[in-house]
Amino acid sequence: MKRVFFALSLYLLVPLAAAAGAASLQGVRVWSAPDNTRLVFELSDPIAHSLFTLHNPDRLVIDLKEATLTGKVDAPRADDRRILQLRHGPRDRKDLRVVLDLRHAVRAKSFLLKPSPPYGHRLVIDLLDKDEAARGGDAKAAPSAASRKAAPSAPASPARDIVIAIDAGHGGEDPGAIGARGSHEKDVVLSIARRLERLVRAEPGMRPVLTRTGDYYVGLRKRMDIARKHRADLFVSIHADAFDDARARGSSVFVLSERGASSEAARWLAERENAADLVGGVTLEDKDEVLASVLLDLSQTGTRQASLDVAGTVFRELNRLGEVHGPQVQQAGFVVLKSPDVPSMLVETAFISNPDEERRLNNPAHQQLIAEAMMRGIRAYFKKAPPPHTLLAEVQERQSTLPQDDAGTRARRASGQRAARSVD
16 A cells, blocks of 8 residues: 555656756847847756748747746847747647747757856757858858959959948847946947947048947857958957956957967968968968968968057057056957958957946947047058058059149249249
């Protein structure tokens, strides 16, 4: 009798134990970007899941094993390019099913993230357009090797705009540093980036390109790819610093360190046979080891020197605006600075962990001052060293010849006047 009672007790406890061990879905956030849509599932615990697609109409089905919904599910934006609507409900009394009604067929990939304050366990699902997925998910990366070989090496136009790639750090699920008042780095730097974009657009002979235009995340290497796709003459990544000590303050400017350049060179040389990327207009994939290494080293040396020069002018302008953190331009191995043929710098506008600087970073007038200081530095550099075949280089060339012609004209006129006087 005791055995029967014990077995019955175990039978009754099994559903309770299963329920107690079930993970809860505490919320779903949807982030829409131009070339992908990201869904972030907030979980109480790691979870087993599966994905599959259905057609006519196109749908993506996500099954979460032994899960219950306890939080809010964000609706996709009305202008989302991939999701029409999101539905959910229990399945088999123990699982949770989420169904995405799609505008068109997509490729989906998923991965789990471990807790990282302020977030807990997360399941991330990225929806990629078919053409983007075919390029490995790095949308708008470099064109294929065949297309780049076929393209003319000379510029399409004898005079072009200088292209400034402006990168607002973080975004979407990644808030960056968070200030004492709850300010998110991603929001502050996007506002500054937009202000800098307007200034660059108003500058004769310059054209801006934003790596992100809204609150969504862009992969670090993809930010580099966007700059290279647009053949940028300068890449500016904008951030807000943070430190454990709230007294830390000031802005700073970084360029790529020598060690960071070396590690990136090794990566490019290892992947050159499969990469369609160009360095200084020359492909590496058909070069032997020694020649590829020499070409890459030459490209990196010139790019790093240009990065140091333009970073120096921006640093001086930020120093005039207010306090800077450190006596000079600093060097580090940030991934976004590693493009071997695009001069790049990373600007830490201030310490968002400092209450005073957090307040200023949220002030539109101060944001404008930061953007204007960066613009003055960029303008000063390119007036001194405009890239060949640009409108600014053409203007500078015309101006450099005018004084000499005028002086010659004046000399001839004076000589003629003297001759006329001697005849009289």
